[in-house]
Amino acid sequence: MSNQILVPHTINPHKWVDNYADYLYAYALSRINDEEQARDLVQEVFLAALEKADHFEGRSSERTWLTAILKNKIIDIYRKRSPGLNNKTSKTDDKTYDDFFYEDGHWREEHWPKELGVEDQDPLHNKELNRVLQQCMQKLPALWLAVFTMKHMEEESSENICKQLKVTSANFWVIIHRAKLNLRACLQKNWI
């Protein structure tokens, strides 16, 4: 097996659709939740990859290379979807700090976090809980979802997220904080 380290990866566009189309589609869909847009993205990735094929250096696998192209395209979409800081977010069901806390910083009683009852029962593998969480994520305003997704799914550096989405560092934390408050509250509301 040692020769695997030495032999560079190669690309074979004739097998791309068979080998990677479903994977790339699932990857895109899980991050943008729009079937048509996800399908378009898969096509765009393959076409962009053909153009860049000459530059493929074989340092990563074909799949890793295609996924990296897809990831950049997804970040582009996040950027386009995000209205930026000065615009009001389009969704209205997100809650502000005042909804969660009194002026002095205390939780409002109706928003006290309560045990979900599944914390100690392998919540990561609880399919139903995962489903509810996914639904709750889709309720977040576009910019929040973009920040949250880039941080937790792509593990981007916070600096890079701020740069890409044109968010200040202070606002980054406000968004992370409020996104989590809303997400957790939504999970509790739809679970208990």
Place this chain on the structure above:
Amino acid sequence: MGPIKKIQYNCRKATLLIEKKLISGLSISEKVELHIHLAGCLVCRVFENQSGIINKMVRQMFTDVDVSNVRLDDDFKQDLQHRIEDELNKS
């Protein structure tokens, strides 16, 4: 209100520190603040536990891309491969 009282009673600040702790870590003084707060605040301890679980769930959801339920339809795939072959023949 003294500095200790201030953090003891500020759940808004404590939950922000919890998020910072999960993402980038805290400074020593922030660690102390959060520790003091959580020692006396059961509600924020529940928040902290669930917040960590949510982050792990989200991460897992997107690292294990689940292709078992999601598939492109065959016609789309066929067209796509044709398109790729056309492009290849052009060059």
